[in-house]
Amino acid sequence: MTGPPRRDAGRPRGATVVSAVLAAVRAELAETGFEGLSVERVARRAEVNKTSVYRRWPTREALVAAAMEGLLEEFGDSPDTGSLRGDLLALAAPIADLAARPDGVALLRAALATTARGDLGGAALQRAGDGHSASSLAERARARGEWRPGVDPQQAIFTLVGAIIHRTLLEQAGPTGEWLEGLVDIVHRGIRADP
Amino acid sequence: MTGPPRRDAGRPRGATVVSAVLAAVRAELAETGFEGLSVERVARRAEVNKTSVYRRWPTREALVAAAMEGLLEEFGDSPDTGSLRGDLLALAAPIADLAARPDGVALLRAALATTARGDLGGAALQRAGDGHSASSLAERARARGEWRPGVDPQQAIFTLVGAIIHRTLLEQAGPTGEWLEGLVDIVHRGIRADP
Amino acid sequence: MTGPPRRDAGRPRGATVVSAVLAAVRAELAETGFEGLSVERVARRAEVNKTSVYRRWPTREALVAAAMEGLLEEFGDSPDTGSLRGDLLALAAPIADLAARPDGVALLRAALATTARGDLGGAALQRAGDGHSASSLAERARARGEWRPGVDPQQAIFTLVGAIIHRTLLEQAGPTGEWLEGLVDIVHRGIRADP
Amino acid sequence: MTGPPRRDAGRPRGATVVSAVLAAVRAELAETGFEGLSVERVARRAEVNKTSVYRRWPTREALVAAAMEGLLEEFGDSPDTGSLRGDLLALAAPIADLAARPDGVALLRAALATTARGDLGGAALQRAGDGHSASSLAERARARGEWRPGVDPQQAIFTLVGAIIHRTLLEQAGPTGEWLEGLVDIVHRGIRADP
DNA sequence: TGATAACCGAGACGGTACGTCACGTCTTTAA
DNA sequence: TTAAAGACGTGACGTACCGTCTCGGTTATCA
Numbered sequence: 001m002t003g004p005p006r007r008d009a010g011r012p013r014g015a016t017v018v019s020a021v022l023a024a025v026r027a028e029l030a031e032t033g034f035e036g037l038s039v040e041r042v043a044r045r046a047e048v049n050k051t052s053v054y055r056r057w058p059t060r061e062a063l064v065a066a067a068m069e070g071l072l073e074e075f076g077d078s079p080d081t082g083s084l085r086g087d088l089l090a091l092a093a094p095i096a097d098l099a100a101r102p103d104g105v106a107l108l109r110a111a112l113a114t115t116a117r118g119d120l121g122g123a124a125l126q127r128a129g130d131g132h133s134a135s136s137l138a139e140r141a142r143a144r145g146e147w148r149p150g151v152d153p154q155q156a157i158f159t160l161v162g163a164i165i166h167r168t169l170l171e172q173a174g175p176t177g178e179w180l181e182g183l184v185d186i187v188h189r190g191i192r193a194d195p
Numbered sequence: 196m197t198g199p200p201r202r203d204a205g206r207p208r209g210a211t212v213v214s215a216v217l218a219a220v221r222a223e224l225a226e227t228g229f230e231g232l233s234v235e236r237v238a239r240r241a242e243v244n245k246t247s248v249y250r251r252w253p254t255r256e257a258l259v260a261a262a263m264e265g266l267l268e269e270f271g272d273s274p275d276t277g278s279l280r281g282d283l284l285a286l287a288a289p290i291a292d293l294a295a296r297p298d299g300v301a302l303l304r305a306a307l308a309t310t311a312r313g314d315l316g317g318a319a320l321q322r323a324g325d326g327h328s329a330s331s332l333a334e335r336a337r338a339r340g341e342w343r344p345g346v347d348p349q350q351a352i353f354t355l356v357g358a359i360i361h362r363t364l365l366e367q368a369g370p371t372g373e374w375l376e377g378l379v380d381i382v383h384r385g386i387r388a389d390p
Numbered sequence: 391m392t393g394p395p396r397r398d399a400g401r402p403r404g405a406t407v408v409s410a411v412l413a414a415v416r417a418e419l420a421e422t423g424f425e426g427l428s429v430e431r432v433a434r435r436a437e438v439n440k441t442s443v444y445r446r447w448p449t450r451e452a453l454v455a456a457a458m459e460g461l462l463e464e465f466g467d468s469p470d471t472g473s474l475r476g477d478l479l480a481l482a483a484p485i486a487d488l489a490a491r492p493d494g495v496a497l498l499r500a501a502l503a504t505t506a507r508g509d510l511g512g513a514a515l516q517r518a519g520d521g522h523s524a525s526s527l528a529e530r531a532r533a534r535g536e537w538r539p540g541v542d543p544q545q546a547i548f549t550l551v552g553a554i555i556h557r558t559l560l561e562q563a564g565p566t567g568e569w570l571e572g573l574v575d576i577v578h579r580g581i582r583a584d585p
Numbered sequence: 586m587t588g589p590p591r592r593d594a595g596r597p598r599g600a601t602v603v604s605a606v607l608a609a610v611r612a613e614l615a616e617t618g619f620e621g622l623s624v625e626r627v628a629r630r631a632e633v634n635k636t637s638v639y640r641r642w643p644t645r646e647a648l649v650a651a652a653m654e655g656l657l658e659e660f661g662d663s664p665d666t667g668s669l670r671g672d673l674l675a676l677a678a679p680i681a682d683l684a685a686r687p688d689g690v691a692l693l694r695a696a697l698a699t700t701a702r703g704d705l706g707g708a709a710l711q712r713a714g715d716g717h718s719a720s721s722l723a724e725r726a727r728a729r730g731e732w733r734p735g736v737d738p739q740q741a742i743f744t745l746v747g748a749i750i751h752r753t754l755l756e757q758a759g760p761t762g763e764w765l766e767g768l769v770d771i772v773h774r775g776i777r778a779d780p
Numbered sequence: 781t782g783a784t785a786a787c788c789g790a791g792a793c794g795g796t797a798c799g800t801c802a803c804g805t806c807t808t809t810a811a
Numbered sequence: 812t813t814a815a816a817g818a819c820g821t822g823a824c825g826t827a828c829c830g831t832c833t834c835g836g837t838t839a840t841c842a
Contacts, residue, residue: 017814035230035308040802049815054804112364113230113308155377158366159358163350166357169307182350190385209792235823244794249825404818425620425698430797439820444799502754503620503698545748545767552751553744559697561743572740580775599787625828634789639830 020046021053025067030102034064034110061110068107071098078133084146085188087137092160092184096175099168108168133157148193156191160184215241216248220262225297229259229305256309263302266293273328279341280383282332287355287379291370294363303360328352343388351386355379410436411443415457420492424454424500451504458497461488468523474536475578477527482550482574486565489558498555523547538583546581550574605631606638610652615687619649619695646699653692656683663718669731670773672722677745677769681760684753693750718742733778741776745769 024046028037037060043050057063078091098104138153163183167175219241223232232255238245252258273286293299333348358378362370414436418427427450433440447453468481488494528543553573557565609631613622622645628635642648663676683689723738748768752760 038802039804049817050804051806051816052814055813109308112360113304151381152377155358155374156381158361159354159378159381162357162359162361163354164357165360166353171353179350182347183354186346186351186354186385187381188385190381190383212793233823234825246795246826247793250792253825407819428797429799441800441821442819445818448799499698503694541771542767545764546771548751548756549744549748549768549771551755552747552749553740554747555697555750556743556747569740572737573744576736576741576744576772576775578775580771580773602788623828624830634791635828635830636790636832637788640787643830 017046017048017052018056021048021056021063022067024048025063026103029064029067029106029110033106034113037064039063064107064110068103068110071104071107078137080140084137084141084144084192085184087140088160088184088188089180091133091137091157092164092180095161096164096180099164100174105168108165112165112169146192148191151191156187159190160187163187212241212243212247213251215243216251216258217262219243220258221298224259224262224301224305228301229308232259234258256305259302259305263298263305266299266302273332275335279332279336279339279387280379282335283355283379283383284375286328286332286352287359287375290356291359291375294359295369300363303363307360307364341387343386346386351382354385355382358382407436407438407442408446410438411446411453412457414438415453416493419454419457419496419500423496424503427454429453451500454497454500458493458500461494461497468527470530474527474531474534474582475574477530478550478574478578479570481523481527481547482554482570485551486554486570489554490564495558498558502555502559536582538581541581546577549580550577553577602631602633602637603641605633606641606648607652609633610648611688614649614652614691614695618691619698622649624648646695649692649695653688653695656689656692663722665725669722669726669729669777670769672725673745673769673773674765676718676722676742677749677765680746681749681765684749685759690753693753697750697754731777733776736776741772744775745772748772 021042024042025037028042028045039053039060040050042063043053046053053063057066078087081087081090099108134153134157137157138147138151141147160183164175167173167179173179216237219237220232223237223240234248234255235245237258238248241248248258252261273282276282276285294303329348329352332352333342333346336342355378359370362368362374368374411432414432415427418432418435429443429450430440432453433443436443443453447456468477471477471480489498524543524547527547528537528541531537550573554565557563557569563569606627609627610622613627613630624638624645625635627648628638631638638648642651663672666672666675684693719738719742722742723732723736726732745768749760752758752764758764
């Protein structure tokens with residue numbers, strides 16, 4: 001008599017909730033870091049109910065992943081700059097830029113702290129240094145004769161990224177331009193074909 | 196009432212407490228990782244009172260630092276193997292070995308998760324790749340004419356370490372011998388003097 | 391986000407929790423007294439969580455006050471028995487009855503142990519012998535010509551109560567009927583108009 | 586070969602410890618009351634070791650009993666003032682004086698809070714209003730023909746004391762001279778022989 | 781005069797309780 | 812149907828005292 005339930009009825013999801021929560025997450029991350037980020041405080045700060053947060057983002061990791069979504073957008077694919085060294089720099093620069101900002105540091109820390117695979121670390125990987133951009137960079141270099149045979153493209157790129165992580169989280173120093181040049185120098189010489 | 200306080204008086208600390216607690220920490224770290232390590236559970240597992248734990252190790256970080264003490268012992272100073280490449284491999288190998296063991300992974304994760312300087316990260320740094328061994332390695336290489344002028348020794352060593360961290364925590368793959376050879380290849384070529 | 395917060399929403403407080411906790415408080419009071427009453431043990435005994443106790447009753451005093459609520463109900467106002475002596479007896483009898491029971495003793499002790507004003511002592515005062523019943527009793531006595539001018543009604547009533555307290559807590563003897571008669575005798579003669 | 590142990594040898598107990606501790610107890614009582622008095626804090630304040638406190642005074646009650654020893658000295662026996670009313674006032678006045686001082690209030694509260702018989706309450710009773718002074722006072726009044734037959738001396742005195750306790754602990758008002766006069770009026774008329 | 785025995789400070793230790801915070805689930809009412 | 816509100820059980824936090832204990836060092840007394 002009452003018919004099938006309509007799928008589109010009910011109170012619509014407020015877009016304001018999403019933005020308020022994600023803004024709160026970013027603010028909390030900047031203040032207290034990934035450790036010490038609590039759903040409860042995020043909800044309070046966003047003036048949103050705790051249950052509304054849980055409905056959308058089941059875990060803390062999902063929450064920061066969503067909040068950091070934008071930060072990973074820029075790592076689409078490295079452009080062709082005409083030289084291997086240029087390509088490496090073009091790939092490393094946005095990562096270093098991210099690591100220079102406090103929220104970027106928080107994101108990195110979060111990605112590394114999470115034990116379970118497929119959460120933050122995985123997502124970051126897929127975006128940042130994943131197969132695609134690494135292999136396309138290597139492909140271009142090979143075409144130019146710059147790539148030393150036998151070098152694994154991923155290993156090269158990951159070495160670059162790992163150095164930035166070490167710099168940011170362990171040395172707790174900002175990856176300056178000069179420092180980055182030195183790093184790219186090392187890696188570039190490390191993977192280029194023998195002259 | 197009888198004079199200046201003596202530092203050595205009082206009931207001596209029971210060695211059994213220490214060993215029981217640290218063993219419990221290691222076990223918990225292996226099971227649940229650094230996140231999810233609670234003082235309360237450690238104390239229960241060690242069959243020791245919570246207050247006895249807090250008396251010695253004021254923070255969670257101090258606890259894992261103490262538990263991991265032994266793991267960092269081996270990084271004294273890298274031996275002189277006669278060549279830069281050999282020296283690099285000799286320095287990287289024990290770190291890679293550590294990163295290959297589950298408790299080593301937990302230690303790394305803990306060091307990176309801690310925000311505050313001077314805790315785990317700092318301690319690990321001082322042991323692992325700090326100024327001393329890095330500069331002595333570089334000194335030997337310079338004497339042999341192998342070190343390319345202008346390369347910062349710390350940067351080179353930290354790049355090596357950063358790559359291992361990336362491999363272990365983000366890629367979640369073990370640093371095999373072959374992989375390590377490839378890494379040392381890259382870094383060695385990156386910092387050696389032009390032939 | 392949708393308007394002012396509603397006060398009536400949310401899961402209602404379970405009545406079972408309340409009754410279980412208050413019963414546990416009464417039992418603990420009977421066994422160990424006010425000192426030695428711990429929230430933790432009450433919660434354990436009631437098989438209720440500690441936080442659920444704290445949510446409702448922020449302090450230990452509030453807890454026993456709530457548990458003793460019923461004990462103070464009966465002191466509404468003393469009836470008109472037709473004579474000052476009868477009124478005094480009617481007022482003192484329920485207090486003496488309370489003091490004759492173990493939980494009543496515990497209540498008294500708790501009221502006296504609390505330092506802060508406005509807690510138990512205050513509540514007990516307001517119920518038991520406070521202005522209202524004291525002055526109405528005096529008013530009736532004055533109308534009959536039984537009240538000696540210049541006597542403060544509160545002082546008279548409080549003297550009665552104070553004697554019962556001394557009997558119960560310091561002498562640790564029960565306020566028997568005979569004893570109470572003697573007390574009322576003293577106070578009655580003390581405040582009646584000269585014949 | 587060594588013979589039986591001597592009972593009298595050894596280092597005597599230092600008097601400085603005793604006085605320092607008792608002073609600390611009095612200070613703590615004045616500040617935080619009987620509840621919230623801890624052996625640990627007393628020891629810290631007296632700059633004496635916790636063990637030294639426990640050696641002498643096994644319980645908290647013993648501690649305050651010792652600290653309050655002096656306060657109860659003055660209640661030896663009430664002097665003969667020549668009249669029943671004068672004797673009552675002479676007996677009540679020092680008690681009221683005690684109750685007017687903060688440490689006296691703390692002592693009263695402590696005496697009432699303790700559940701176990703024979704601790705503070707008992708000691709206070711034995712000193713303050715015990716049989717001896719009550720009956721000697723009554724004896725003198727009987728000799729003068731002032732004592733109404735059938736009145737229990739203890740009950741009369743205890744009523745006096747109970748009123749002061751009520752005034753001090755429940756009403757939390759100081760027993761002023763005027764108030765005390767009113768109280769003695771009531772009790773005197775309550776127990777005197779009919780004129 | 782020297783052994784003996786008690787005193788004393790210092791602090792570790794196992795306990796218990798404190799009061800707070802966050803977790804994630806559940807039940808209710810309102811939009 | 813979704814949202815807001817909040818109760819609830821659970822578990823951990825870090826701290827404070829409890830009372831006991833094990834030491835090393837001191838100090839008086841008595842043989």
